[in-house]
Amino acid sequence: MTTRRFLQLDVFAPRPGTGNPLAVVLDAEGLDDAAMQAIARWTRLPETTFVFAPAAPGTSYRIRMFAPQKEVPFAGHPSVGSAHAVLESGLATPVAGLLVQDGIAGQLPLRVHGAGDARRIAIRTPRATVAEVVGADDPRLQPAISGWPLGELPPALMDGGRRWWLVEVADEASLRGLAPDWDAIATLAEASGAMGVFAYARCTGQTYELAVRAFVGNGRRFEDAASGAANAVLAAWLDERGALPGRDKRYTASQGREVGHDAELELAIDEHGDVWSGGQVQTVIRGTIDW
Numbered sequence: 001m002t003t004r005r006f007l008q009l010d011v012f013a014p015r016p017g018t019g020n021p022l023a024v025v026l027d028a029e030g031l032d033d034a035a036m037q038a039i040a041r042w043t044r045l046p047e048t049t050f051v052f053a054p055a056a057p058g059t060s061y062r063i064r065m066f067a068p069q070k071e072v073p074f075a076g077h078p079s080v081g082s083a084h085a086v087l088e089s090g091l092a093t094p095v096a097g098l099l100v101q102d103g104i105a106g107q108l109p110l111r112v113h114g115a116g117d118a119r120r121i122a123i124r125t126p127r128a129t130v131a132e133v134v135g136a137d138d139p140r141l142q143p144a145i146s147g148w149p150l151g152e153l154p155p156a157l158m159d160g161g162r163r164w165w166l167v168e169v170a171d172e173a174s175l176r177g178l179a180p181d182w183d184a185i186a187t188l189a190e191a192s193g194a195m196g197v198f199a200y201a202r203c204t205g206q207t208y209e210l211a212v213r214a215f216v217g218n219g220r221r222f223e224d225a226a227s228g229a230a231n232a233v234l235a236a237w238l239d240e241r242g243a244l245p246g247r248d249k250r251y252t253a254s255q256g257r258e259v260g261h262d263a264e265l266e267l268a269i270d271e272h273g274d275v276w277s278g279g280q281v282q283t284v285i286r287g288t289i290d291w
Contacts, residue, residue, distance in 0.1 A: 001290040002030060005089060005110035008045075011081040011263075014227040018227035018262040020083040023048040025289065026089050028064070033071075039291060040066035046224075047078040047132075051086060059102040060092040074105035074161045076228015076277045079123045082109045084281035087119075096100045105161060111276060115188065122266065122278025125232035128160030130240060141165060143184040144197055149174045151201065153241060160233040164214075168201065170219040172211045175201035176258060185217035194218065198230045200253075202245055208232075208252040208264065209245035225256040226263035228277040235267040235275045244269065 004027040013019025016092040023043040028036070028050035040048040045068075052062040063082050067073040072078070086092045092099055099110045105126055123290060125243050131178045133156045134141060141155055144165075151168030158164055165188065169175040189196045200210050212231060214224035224230070231253050238244045245251045249269040256263045268276045 002027070003288045003290055004028070006287050006289045007088070007283060009084060009097055010282040010284055011077040011084075012228065012265050013282045014262075014264050014280055015018060016284055019279075019282065020077045020224070020256070020263060021045045021262070021284075022078055024082055024085040025050045026091065028052050031291070033099075035291060036064060036066050037071070039289070041068045041241040047072060047075055049078045049082045051082060051091065056102050056107065056181045058100060059107055060099040061086055061101065063101055063103045065103070067216045072091060074126060074229065076123060076125060076153065076230075076232060077226055079108065079110065079279050080121045080228060080278050082121070083112070083121045083123070084283070086264060087112065088283060098239060113279070120266065120278055120280055122268065122276040123228070123279050124270075125229060125275050126142060126161050128158050128233045128236035130156060130237070131159045131163060132157040140188055140191055144181060144188045146181070146184070148178065148187060148199075153243060155190060156237055158233045158237050160229060160236065160263055162229060162233075163192065164196070164198045164230050164233050165192070165194055166237050167197055167199045169199050170201065172201045172203045172206075174217075175199055175211050178213065180215045180223070182215075182217065185215050187217075189217035195230070198234060200234055203254070206254070208254040209254040210225045210251060212253050212255045213258060214255070214268070223259045225259055225261040228265060231255070231265045231267055232275040232277040235269060235277070239244070239269050239273065239275075257290070
């Protein structure tokens with residue numbers, strides 16, 4: 001067995017216990033696919049990432065991401081969390097404020113602002129495209145959102161590596177009170193190749209501009225505590241419709257309260273139309289594993 005540095009993190013978390021947990025194995029050289037999948041099953045967290053030395057010029061490190069069931073091509077919270085782990089361990093240093101992550105989704109830059117408790121990290125997410133725009137009475141979608149008070153924008157199916165149905169709810173109170181029909185959401189997800197339904201509502205008088213809830217029906221049925229990729233897909237849709245909240249194409253989203261978390265995700269659209277998804281990361285555990 002080899003001793004490898006290990007971190008457990010809380011991502012998109014203004015304080016420990018509010019975000020989405022992540023495990024990071026920093027010294028992953030020598031681990032094969034079966035070993036990485038076994039470690040991901042052992043951690044029992046939404047994702048576990050494995051960091052390798054950079055192989056391509058101009059990149060800061062290589063990364064692979066595993067859920068307990070399979071490898072994941074891209075996800076926002078593991079990307080942001082892994083960058084935090086790399087910085088904390090001194091494995092890479094930002095160049096002009098950027099790290100470059102090399103993985104299955106390609107070479108993606110991460111912006112690093114501040115240091116210590118004030119540090120914020122954001123990743124430029126893969127480009128999302130509109131797959132479909134439908135009415136609320138679409139026969140595939142309607143059973144999953146039956147009885148939901150809807151907002152102004154029509155439902156849409158967006159593809160950003162993972163596909164999500166985006167549904168605007170009339171107000172924050174209605175969104176937070178939703179009781180998902182898991183059977184209907186699973187049927188919708190399976191029929192359309194989507195993760196599930198990402199519901200959102202505009203907010204007033206809060207420190208955030210949107211509240212969001214991610215109902216995953218593809219495979220396991222659960223509500224995601226904080227999803228950088230899903231929020232990035234939503235930001236791309238809102239930008240497409242000229243309906244971004246906040247100012248200067250920047251806003252904050254609140255996610256996870258309904259499942260005992262309180263994550264804050266920061267979204268921004270740059271001058272090229274790319275979406276950056278990020279926030280703060282908290283280190284919860286530092287240690288080693290023998291594997």
